[in-house]
Amino acid sequence: PDETWRANVSLLQGTGHTLVMLEDLTPVRRAARARSDFLANASHELRTPLTALSGFIETMRGPAKDDKASWDRFLDIMAGESERMSRLIADLLSLSRIEFSEHIAPSEREDFTRIVRDAAEALQPIADDRSITLDIRGDAAALPVIAHRDEVVQVVENLLTNALKYSSAGGRVTVSYGDAASMADARGMAGQAWPESDRMTLLPAGGRPGVPDPSVWLRIEDQGPGIEREHLPRLGERFYRADQSRGGKITGTGLGLAIVKHIMAHHRGGLSVETRMGEGSAFGIWMPAAPGRTAGTKAV
Numbered sequence: 001p002d003e004t005w006r007a008n009v010s011l012l013q014g015t016g017h018t019l020v021m022l023e024d025l026t027p028v029r030r031a032a033r034a035r036s037d038f039l040a041n042a043s044h045e046l047r048t049p050l051t052a053l054s055g056f057i058e059t060m061r062g063p064a065k066d067d068k069a070s071w072d073r074f075l076d077i078m079a080g081e082s083e084r085m086s087r088l089i090a091d092l093l094s095l096s097r098i099e100f101s102e103h104i105a106p107s108e109r110e111d112f113t114r115i116v117r118d119a120a121e122a123l124q125p126i127a128d129d130r131s132i133t134l135d136i137r138g139d140a141a142a143l144p145v146i147a148h149r150d151e152v153v154q155v156v157e158n159l160l161t162n163a164l165k166y167s168s169a170g171g172r173v174t175v176s177y178g179d180a181a182s183m184a185d186a187r188g189m190a191g192q193a194w195p196e197s198d199r200m201t202l203l204p205a206g207g208r209p210g211v212p213d214p215s216v217w218l219r220i221e222d223q224g225p226g227i228e229r230e231h232l233p234r235l236g237e238r239f240y241r242a243d244q245s246r247g248g249k250i251t252g253t254g255l256g257l258a259i260v261k262h263i264m265a266h267h268r269g270g271l272s273v274e275t276r277m278g279e280g281s282a283f284g285i286w287m288p289a290a291p292g293r294t295a296g297t298k299a300v
């Protein structure tokens with residue numbers, strides 16, 4: 001249904017021949033459709049909390065006008081809805097920023113170790129709040145990469161936020177990182193430890209990880225509910241939320257993994273997921289290591 005061809009027909013003067021040029025417009029049409037689907041989804045997602053907000057305002061002005069007891073409850077819900085809108089807008093802005101810088105290749109030399117550790121440290125309070133043990137496994141040595149620092153920080157934060165969000169209180173989240181060799185030793189080099197039936201490569205598209213050499217790796221494993229296999233191919237699509245169909249109560253925008261996928265593509269890296277219902281999930285990323293790693297360099 002997407003296929004469209006534009007035909008250009010010219011008569012070649014005096015030859016009796018006709019030249020027909022066919023131009024494949026399919027990619028153009030697909031991009032236009034993706035853009036309009038995205039706008040429709042974004043508007044819908046923004047309208048939902050807004051509708052709730054105006055509904056409560058109406059009620060508080062009308063039927064519940066003098067019911068001060070209900071007001072507190074309504075205000076709580078309204079605060080939640082406006083938070084949800086803020087999160088959505090923040091995620092939408094991230095996506096648009098990333099799309100804007102898509103054509104600018106990452107150029108700064110950064111330390112992957114530092115990025116992972118800083119992100120984990122930033123989220124430690126959330127783990128503490130829910131008595132989740134954050135287990136960081138990786139060398140202090142620097143792992144140089146050529147990257148947009150803020151973008152890679154966002155990848156680690158999004159994956160870690162999900163691991164914490166979908167974990168039960170009292171659980172454990174294990175963050176392992178390193179170069180390809182060190183990850184091969186650890187249980188669960190991203191995408192290699194669990195059987196084929198429990199994992200899927202989300203990036204690069206097409207399944208087989210085209211792993212750059214040398215590369216750096218990160219794997220974030222949780223003991224959460226797991227994700228049903230049928231959802232896996234669609235993770236990373238904008239607004240796709242697997243737990244909605246399970247009636248999940250955990251809030252989210254469905255944009256976190258889309259952002260992760262985008263950023264990893266921008267860094268010529270990869271993204272994989274391993275998961276088993278009732279046991280947990282592990283998200284793995286990898287990207288090229290910068291040339292000239294100085295062994296023994298300590299990240300402080």
Ligand code: ADP
Nearest residue numbers: 162163166224241242243252253254255256257
């Ligand atoms: P959300 O804001 O909904 O968390 P994401 O794009 O980050 O959006 O994730 C998409 C969906 O993938 C989530 O709605 C959830 O169903 C599923 N998911 C992501 N990470 C995990 C995880 N660690 N454990 C279980 N499910 C997850």
